[in-house]
Each structure stands twice: as C-alpha cells, then as structure tokens.
Amino acid sequence: MVLVFAESQKGNFKKTAFEAVTYGYKTAQVLGTECVALALGTAHNAADLGLYGASKVLHVADAALDQFDSQVYAKVIAEASQQVGANVIVLSHTSTGKSIHGRLAARLSAGSVAGVNSIPTADGGFKVKKGVFSGKAIAEYEIKSEVKVLSVMGNSLQPAVVGSAAAVETLSIAVPASRVKVKSVSRIEGIVPLPEAELVVSAGRGMKGPENWGIVEDLANVLGATTACSRPVADVHWRPHHEHVGQTGIAIRPNLYIAIGISGAIQHLAGVNNSKTIVVINKDPEAPFFKAADYGVVGDLFEVVPKLTEAFKKFKAAE
Amino acid sequence: MKILVCVSKTPDTTTKIAFNASNTELDGNGVQYIMNPYDEWYALVRALELKEALGGTVTLINVGPADNDQVIRKGLAIGADDAVRIDMNPPSALNVAFQIAEHARAESYDLILLGKETIDYNGSEIGAMVAEYLDLPFVSYATKLDTSDGKTATIQRDIEGGVEEVEVDTPFVLSAAKGLAEQRIPNMKGIMMAKSKALKVLAPAAFEDKAVTVQYTLPPAKSAVKMIAPENMEELVKLLHEEAKVI
Numbered sequence: 001m002v003l004v005f006a007e008s009q010k011g012n013f014k015k016t017a018f019e020a021v022t023y024g025y026k027t028a029q030v031l032g033t034e035c036v037a038l039a040l041g042t043a044h045n046a047a048d049l050g051l052y053g054a055s056k057v058l059h060v061a062d063a064a065l066d067q068f069d070s071q072v073y074a075k076v077i078a079e080a081s082q083q084v085g086a087n088v089i090v091l092s093h094t095s096t097g098k099s100i101h102g103r104l105a106a107r108l109s110a111g112s113v114a115g116v117n118s119i120p121t122a123d124g125g126f127k128v129k130k131g132v133f134s135g136k137a138i139a140e141y142e143i144k145s146e147v148k149v150l151s152v153m154g155n156s157l158q159p160a161v162v163g164s165a166a167a168v169e170t171l172s173i174a175v176p177a178s179r180v181k182v183k184s185v186s187r188i189e190g191i192v193p194l195p196e197a198e199l200v201v202s203a204g205r206g207m208k209g210p211e212n213w214g215i216v217e218d219l220a221n222v223l224g225a226t227t228a229c230s231r232p233v234a235d236v237h238w239r240p241h242h243e244h245v246g247q248t249g250i251a252i253r254p255n256l257y258i259a260i261g262i263s264g265a266i267q268h269l270a271g272v273n274n275s276k277t278i279v280v281i282n283k284d285p286e287a288p289f290f291k292a293a294d295y296g297v298v299g300d301l302f303e304v305v306p307k308l309t310e311a312f313k314k315f316k317a318a319e
Numbered sequence: 320m321k322i323l324v325c326v327s328k329t330p331d332t333t334t335k336i337a338f339n340a341s342n343t344e345l346d347g348n349g350v351q352y353i354m355n356p357y358d359e360w361y362a363l364v365r366a367l368e369l370k371e372a373l374g375g376t377v378t379l380i381n382v383g384p385a386d387n388d389q390v391i392r393k394g395l396a397i398g399a400d401d402a403v404r405i406d407m408n409p410p411s412a413l414n415v416a417f418q419i420a421e422h423a424r425a426e427s428y429d430l431i432l433l434g435k436e437t438i439d440y441n442g443s444e445i446g447a448m449v450a451e452y453l454d455l456p457f458v459s460y461a462t463k464l465d466t467s468d469g470k471t472a473t474i475q476r477d478i479e480g481g482v483e484e485v486e487v488d489t490p491f492v493l494s495a496a497k498g499l500a501e502q503r504i505p506n507m508k509g510i511m512m513a514k515s516k517a518l519k520v521l522a523p524a525a526f527e528d529k530a531v532t533v534q535y536t537l538p539p540a541k542s543a544v545k546m547i548a549p550e551n552m553e554e555l556v557k558l559l560h561e562e563a564k565v566i
Contacts, residue, residue, distance in 0.1 A: 009479070016479075068483075070447060070457045095478050099459040102447030105413055111530030112413065114442035127533065132440050136336040138536045139440075145529035179456045181486040185478070193480025199566070223566070241498065242477075247332060247438060248356065248497045256565040266333050270438070277563040279555065280544075290544050295558060299549030311552035315560065 002028040002035045003086035005077050006049050006057075007096055009187075011042035015196060016092045018052045018159035023152045024090040025053025025162060026119045031088070037166070038080050040073065041065030050166025052159050058084070058171040068096060069178040074103035079173045081108070086147070088120075093151040094195065101151045111143035117156035134247070134270035153274075154195050155253045192226050194245060199225035200254045200275070202245060203233070204268075206261020206282065206301055210238035215305045216260060222312045228252070230262045246271035258308075261301050264289020281305065320375035320469040320489070322366045323426070324399065325419055325433035325445065327355040328383060328390045332438060338535045345535070354390045357434020359397070360502040361495035365464055366432050367398045368500060373469045375429075376400045380422060382415045384408050388518065395513035396505035402516070407523040412440075414526050416448030421524045423453060429469060429489040435460050435496045443494070450492040458487060462498035 004024035006017035021037055028035035037054035039046045041064075046057045060076055077100065081089050089104060091097035093115045105112035113128050120128040125142045128150060132139045194200065201220040207213060213227075220227045227243060234244035245252050247270040257275035261282060262268060269292050272278070280293040281304050290296045297304055330336065331351040339346050353359075366377045379394045379402035381387050391402045405418040423431060431453075436443040443459070450457035462482070463475035466489075475484050477496055505513075547555045559566050 068478075070459065071450070071455075074447075074451065095460055095476075098443040099447055099457065102412070102416065102442075102444035103451040103457070105444065105529075106416060106448040106451035109529065111411070111528075112444065113530055114412075114440075114444050131538070132535075133330065133336045134332055134438070135538065137338070138538055139532050140534045140536070141530050142533045143530045148530075179487060179491075180458060183473070183484040183486055185481065185483045187478075187481030191480075195479060242480075244497075251441070256559065256563070270332055277559065277565045279559070292541065293544045294542070294563065295555060296544045296546045297549050297552075297555065298546065304549045304552070307550070307552040308555065311556040312566075314553070315556045315566070 001033050001084060001086050002031065002088045002090060003081050003084060004035060004037045004054065004090040005097070005100070006037045006039055006046070007092050007094060008039065008043060011044040013043070013045050013048055015159060016094060016154065017049065019154065019157060020090055020092045020152050021049050021052040021054050022157055022159045023119065027088055027090065030120060030122050036084060038077065039168070040076060043168070046168045047165040050163050051161045053162045054166050057166050057168045059168050060171050060173050060175070062175040064175045064178070067178065067182045069180045070099040070103055072176055072178050073100050074107055075176055076173050078104055078107045080171055081147070083171070089147070089149045091149070091151040093153045097151045101149060105149045108147045108149070109145060110147040110149045111145040112149040113141045113143065114151045115153045116150050117153045120150070131274060134266070135273045153253065155198070155255070188242065194226055194228055194243070194250045194252050197226035197252065198255045199223050200228050200245070200252060200256070201225045201258045201260070202228035202230065202262060203260040204230035204262030205232050207233070207238070212302070213239070215302065215309070219258070219305055219309045219312070222309050222316065230268055259289055260305055262289060263287045264292060320369055320373050320429045321427070322369065322375060322377045322430045322432065323423055323428040324358065324363045324366045324377060324379050324394070325431065325449070326358040326363065326379050326381050326390065326394050327434070327437045328352050328381070328387045329355045329437050329439040342535050343533070352390065354393055355434050355437045357436060357438070357495055359394065361497065361499040362432040362434050363394055363397060363399065364500035364503050365495060366430070367503070369430070369466070375469070378403065380405070380419055382407060382409050382418045391518055392513050393505060395516045395518070396509040397503050398509060400516065402518045404518060404520050405523050406520050410531050411528045412442055412444040413448060413530070414528055416445045416452060417526045418523050419445070420449050420452035422521070423449065427490070431490070431492045433494055435494040446492050446494040453492070456487050456491040458485060458491060459494045460496045461493050462496050464493060464499060
C-alpha cells in the first residue's frame with residue numbers, strides 16, 4: 001500500500017497535499033495497490049483528498065500535532081505506516097516534508113529519494129528519477145528495501161481529480177512529547193508562497209532601485225502572480241529576503257516565470273530553471289538568461305513591462 | 320561547546336557535467352569541486368562564532384575519499400580545530416548519515432551543524448537522518464541561532480511562506496540556511512595552521528545501501544528562445560496562452 005502524508009496549513013489541505021496524493025495514487029496504480037492518505041492534527045477538508053485518489057484518509061487528531069516537530073511527526077508517520085503495512089511512503093518536498101523525510105528513512109531502514117519528479121517504475125526493480133546538478137542532469141535510483149520513502153518535488157505533476165470524497169477514519173496513535181518548543185509562527189498572508197506559486201514575476205538589478213518596483217507589482221497583480229527577486233536585489237535590501245529565488249534562496253518551479261532585468265547568472269538559473277515556461281525581458285541581447293528562456297524580449301523594461309501588463313489586462317478582460 | 324560540522328564536497332554550480340561511458344557515475348575530469356556553500360558559509364561559520372563566544376571546539380566530519388582532504392583542509396583554514404574523514408565513496412545519503420552518526424554517538428557533541436542541502440543533489444536528507452539515528456531533535460532551515468549558555472538555543476527557521484521561532488535544549492542537530500552567518504575567507508595564517516591540524520581518517524562501519532543511483536541522463540535539449548518585438552506584447556500574451564498554455 002502507498003501511504004501519503006498530506007500536509008495542511010491550519011487544517012486546510014491545498015495544492016501541495018493534492019499533488020502528493022495524485023503522485024501516491026499514480027504510484028499505487030503502477031504497483032497494483034491502493035493509496036491511503038494520512039492527516040495529522042487539525043484537519044478541515046481531509047475528505048477532499050479522496051478526489052485525488054486516496055481510497056480513505058487516516059486521521060490522527062491529537063491537537064499536539066498542530067505544532068510541527070520532525071521527530072514527533074516521523075514517529076507518528078512511521079507508526080501509522082507500520083499499522084497499515086505501507087510499502088511506499090510519499091511526502092511533499094517542502095520544508096516540512098524534507099524535515100521528516102530523512103528521519104523516516106533512518107527510522108524504518110528504508111531506501112529514500114528526495115525530490116522525485118516522475119512516477120516510479122516497477123519493472124525489474126523499483127526505480128524513480130529526480131533532477132540533479134542544478135537541473136543539468138536526471139538521476140535514476142533503484143530502491144531495494146521493502147519500505148520506500150519518496151518526497152515529491154512541487155509542481156512536478158498536476159493534481160488530477162479521479163475520485164470522490166473519501167471516508168476519514170480516526171487512527172489512534174500515542175503522540176510523544178516534543179523536545180522543540182515552538183515560540184511563534186509568522187506567515188505572510190494573502191500571497192501564494194513562492195514554492196507553491198504557479199505564476200511568478202521576478203525582477204533584478206535592471207530595475208535600478210526599489211522605488212521602481214511598482215511596474216513589477218502591477219504586472220504580478222494583473223496575473224495573480226507572486227513576486228520574486230534575484231540575489232543582488234535582496235542583498236542590498238531593495239526587496240525582502242523571502243523573495244530571493246536562486247541557488248541560495250528559494251528554488252521554484254512555477255508554470256510561468258517572468259524575469260525582468262535579471263542577467264541570468266548560473267546560480268540564479270539553478271533555482272528557477274525547472275520552471276515550465278520562462279520569459280526573459282532584458283535590454284542586453286547578450287544576457288545569458290536568454291539561452292535558458294522560452295520567450296525573450298530585448299528592450300527597455302520600463303517601457304516593455306507596462307505594455308505587457310496592458311496586454312494581460314486586455315487578455316483577462318476578453319476571457 | 321563541543322560542535323560537529325558536517326561538510327560535503329560538491330561540483331561548483333558553474334562546472335560542466337558529464338558522465339562515464341555507462342552513464343552510471345559523474346565523470347570527475349575537469350570538474351571543479353568546492354565545499355558545499357551551505358556547510359561552509361553558514362554552518363561552519365556559525366559554529367566558529369559560537370566557539371568564539373562560549374569556548375569549546377569545532378570538529379569537521381566528511382564522508383568521502385582521500386580527494387576530499389582539500390575541501391576539509393579549507394574548513395580547517397577557516398578555523399575548525401580538527402577533522403574526521405570516513406574513508407569511503409558513499410553510495411547513498413542514508414549511508415553517509417549512518418557513518419556520521421556512528422562517529423558522533425561516541426563523541427557526545429553538544430551541537431551538530433550542517434547546510435540545509437548540498438547544491439548537487441538538493442536532497443536535504445542528511446541532517447534529519449543523523450538526528451534520527453542519534454534520537455536527537457532536528458531543527459531545519461535555520462536562519463538565526465542564538466544561545467547564551469550553550470544549553471538552550473533560540474532559533475529562527477524558514478517555513479513555507481514564513482518564519483518560525485523555536486527553542487530547544489542541546490544536544491540537537493541543525494541545518495543552516497542563508498542568513499545564519501556570513502561567509503569567511505581563510506587568511507594566510509589560517510591556511511598555514513590548517514596544515515598541522517589533525518585530520519583523522521577512519522574506516523567506515525558496515526552498512527547495506529538501500530537506494531542507489533543506477534543511471535544518469537541529460538535533460539532534453541531546450542528549444543531555442545523565441546524572440547518577441549518589445550512593441551508587440553499582445554503577441555507574447557497570445558503565445559503564453561495558446562502555445563505554452565500557462566495562462
């Protein structure tokens with residue numbers, strides 16, 4: 001059986017969880033088995049996980065699980081997987097999932113692959129792939145242990161509705177005390193976080209100063225996109241640190257990445273080159289970013305970006 | 320504080336990547352290797368800052384072949400006191416973590432630090448694995464780590480779309496993200512001193528690998544960029560809708 005740990009935020013399951021369940025469902029089909037979802041702590045819409053292929057949802061309802069601790073979560077997920085006899089455990093490759101993933105592998109003596117981006121194959125061994133070396137290669141792994149742990153790279157597959165609301169069954173597992181005390185949690189409200197964003201508008205040094213960001217925000221607003229920036233811009237505090245995408249910042253893989261006034265240093269590309277479609281707007285036709293782009297515009301961004309915003313407005317109005 | 324910093328050797332991001340004839344291993348010829356930046360810039364430097372403030376020792380550990388000594392010596396030049404290398408070419412992350420845990424168990428470190436991930440495989444697994452093997456708390460993606468007594472630490476960590484602040488008692492394992500410290504460049508004195516610092520080479524403990532790489536492939540070639548005239552943004556929107564189908 002494939003067990004999917006479905007992440008929620010304040011009890012709400014969203015795209016990240018639906019992707020993981022879709023991945024678990026497709027993996028279960030390859031293995032000829034069923035896919036079961038696991039929800040921990042407060043869970044409001046857990047039954048929705050059935051839409052994406054979970055045959056049922058197991059719910060450990062203890063309120064202590066509303067605070068995250070990788071050690072507690074790994075113990076509870078490992079216990080659940082043993083109770084139901086899971087051979088494959090699927091997590092999301094998010095900060096939460098990544099903090100648990102290695103623990104589960106060590107705890108269950110399980111082979112693991114972190115950040116998989118395709119469905120496993122099972123002919124002649126259990127094999128699965130992920131992108132490595134900043135997207136410059138794909139590595140295929142074989143997992144030989146009976147229990148396997150996988151974390152799914154965000155946006156590597158689209159959640160697909162294949163079923164109906166699932167029954168939610170309470171699973172009783174003793175939740176151990178946490179040794180990590182959570183003092184505060186602050187989330188930026190009202191925007192889609194970058195790792196989950198499907199549309200991202202990003203800008204760099206070509207903007208010349210933080211006071212010029214209005215045109216970037218206008219474009220993002222029209223599209224419903226999340227804003228991002230390059231490292232130099234975050235380093236000089238033109239934009240907040242949490243907007244920095246690239247190798248040392250956040251790695252993203254949206255459907256659309258619009259890069260404005262960013263030259264495309266390899267360290268930047270390493271964090272964004274898994275985007276499905278890349279648009280580069282730069283006044284320098286020699287900017288290395290054009291080599292990684294799908295669509296390019298050579299021009300003065302202060303003229304091009306407002307024009308693009310207008311064009312999107314017209315498109316939205318006509319839709 | 321007695322601190323262990325796990326350091327990894329990775330190909331530089333800018334290096335060209337090629338594989339052997341059977342596509343089963345990275346071809347190391349001409350590859351430029353560096354210390355994994357998250358290990359070096361953030362984990363190691365914060366460890367040194369804590370040592371400077373509170374006293375103690377900073378030990379490096381690396382699981383890898385003799386070629387890795389160059390990277391380990393750099394860590395010693397930056398300021399670590401001594402180093403351990405587990406002599407093997409590790410086939411899996413779990414094996415690496417197992418070897419680190421075997422060493423650490425006997426040494427009772429107050430703190431085990433490492434980067435949030437390596438820049439080649441980006442698996443982010445080792446810290447959690449080491450913590451699990453040692454039954455220790457694990458705090459990941461730390462951007463701030465403060466402790467005044469070396470016993471209780473306050474940590475800020477990146478979470479999806481926000482920041483969390485936690486408190487935890489030593490010993491624990493922590494993975495370092497950007498912000499935890501500032502990169503230090505080794506000076507001549509450090510480089511000279513590093514030559515005489517102890518680098519202990521240990522044989523690995525027996526471990527059966529559970530997940531191994533079977534093959535590498537190159538991603539499909541990206542089709543050439545389509546250039547759009549700057550005055551024709553309607554065309555770009557149309558292409559994004561009809562051709563790329565992303566809006």
